Amino acid sequence: MSKLTKEQIDQFFIEQFESFEQQLNGEKSLPLHKTRKEAFDTYKQSGFPAPKDEEYKYTNIAKAFASHISSVETSDIELTKEDVQKHFISKLKAINLVFVNGELNTSLSDLKDLPGGLIIENINDAQTKYESDFASYFNKADMAGADNFFSLNTAFTNGGAFIKVEKSAIIEQPLACYFFSTSQKNDMISQPRNMIIAGENSQATVIENFITLGEHASFTNAVTEITLEQDAIFNYYKYQNESDKAIHVGATMVEQRGKSVFNAGSFSLRGMMLRNNLNIAIHKPHSETNMYGMYLLDGKSHVDNHSVVDHIAPDCESNELYKGVLDGKSKGVFNGKIFVRQAAQKTNAFQSNGNILLADTAEVDTKPQLEIWADDVKCSHGCTVGQxxxxxxxxxxxxxxxxxxxxxxxxxxxxxxxxxxxxxxxxxxxxxxxxxxxx
Structure with a gap:
């Protein structure tokens, strides 16, 4: 399946979805599968995003996929605790969750003796065990920035994690999520889908760490949905130090449904082509949103950070600061959008992107954007590129x-x-x- 056209890539995923459906058996009758089918119908309308799509003008995921993903088979590699633990963050005391090719591995994860107020379930089981929460929170990210990779991931939702921090629960230890792609024997495609609910007056921290094992290429299409209720405080970190043959598309979809504080950090150090979408909708007054990112690139690494902050409610504040250091023939892309709706008066929104190029062959494309419909606001944006x-x-x-x-x-x-x-x-x-x- 080398150097395919966009149409051949789409046909590949159509065949993958048909095969996926055949393995579901009785689960086809559950509400989740109806959502899957609707999402795949949406995906088929325009297919795999390509450079003709404005949002992927500078990041040709389709070309990278067609050139590097050739033989995709079910992995028969079994990871042991020793295999995964050597990739855990040193000195980090955490609740460790291990995902293998997109699916939560219960035997390798810390699911026993969870602190009070914390629920962790396989997302397939959660659709029936926590039916009400699932109906209220799953796949509700109908916001600016949701693209066809989001629809593709929804269509293949299978085995990710459902995480709920209940009302007034304060989880002291961070939840460290380790996503392993096993590409030792063949190319690997994984599509992890996780949903996180931060209940009223709760506090928690989640770290996502993506790891490629093996010398073959991998394609990861990850989605994490995070919902914050009233007075919740939530910290989210994404760490990428993947292989030189890793293609990664990740969407973090955040809804601040109640007055809340959301802090995000994204750190991209290595990978062939990485695309990070961070999309945040602020629905309630007096909410605070902070986004920070660092990309440190060399070789031929390509990292694209896209963010959308949608100020829907008044009296809120968002701060965004991303910085990049680029060497070799690496390329960085930054596109940050801030929307301030007419009702979002007294919004404070600040955005900055700074870049240092260490080589003449390194390249960066940066495009901060503001769209403001309110008149009583304080907003600014800017970017710098230099040596x-x-x-x-x-x-x-x-x-x-x-x-x-x-x-x-x-x-x-x-x-x-x-x-x-x-x-x-x-x-x-x-x-x-x-x-x-x-x-």
Whole structure:
């Protein structure tokens, strides 16, 4: 299936869906499968996103998929606890959830003795065990930024995680989600789908870590839906240090249904082509949203960060800061959109994207956007692309610091205001270590 056309890719997924349906047996009668079929019908209307779609103008997922995904089969590789634990974040005390090719592996995950107020279920079981929650929260991300990859993921929903933090529950330990793609024997496609509910007055932290095992190519199409209720505080981190043959499309769909605080951090260090969609809808006044991102690229890595913040309610604040350091022939893309609806008076929305190019062959496309229908707001956006400041470099060298160390100091200072936002010490130390090694 090498170097396929877009039509052949679409036909491939049609055949995959037909095969997937045949394996479901009695589950076809449950509401989830009706949602799957509706989503796949939506997907078929325009198919696999390609550069003719404006949102994928600078990131040709279709070409990468067609050129690198050739032989997809069911993996027969069994991972042991020792296999996965060596990829866990060092010194992190967490509730570890392990996903293998998109499905929650209960034997490798910490599902016993969960703290009070925390529910974790296989998403297939949750549709009947927690029917009311499922009906209220699953696949409700009807917002700007939801694209056809979202529909494709919904169609193949199978075996992800349902996570609920109940009313007034404070979960002290972070939930560390490790997503393994097993591409040791053949190319691998995985489509993890997770839904998270942060109940009224709850607090929790989730870390997503994506790992490719093996030398073959992998395609991950991940969706995480997060809903925050009244007075919830939720921290979300996404960490990507994947293989040089990893293609990743990830959508994090967030709805702040009640007055709440949402903090997000995205850190992309390695991968062939990574696309991160962060889409947030703010429905209630006095909510706060903070988004931070860092991409540190070399070789031929391509990372595309797309964000949408939709201010629907008044008296809310959003802050967005993404920074990139690019070397080699790497490419970065940033497109941040802020919508301020007419009813969202007294909105404060700030957005900034800064980039440093360490090589003439590195490239970045950046496009911050504001669309405002309200008149009583404070909004700003901006972007910068440049090299290390020559004056600052000269200042350090004039004081006896060698050029390599001086550049390292400047780059670490450039990244610091993003890295320091990470509230989990072990994760922050891992990111700092990787940045130190890369620099």
């Amino acid at each position: 290390l400041d020559a004056d600052q470099l000269f200042y350090l060298k004039a004081r006896g610091i060698d050029e390599k160390t001086a550049k390292s100091m400047l780059l670490k200072a450039f990244a610091a205001d993003v890295i320091t936002t990470v509230k989990v010490d072990a994760l922050r130390e891992l990111i700092e270590k990787n940045i130190e090694e890369r620099i």
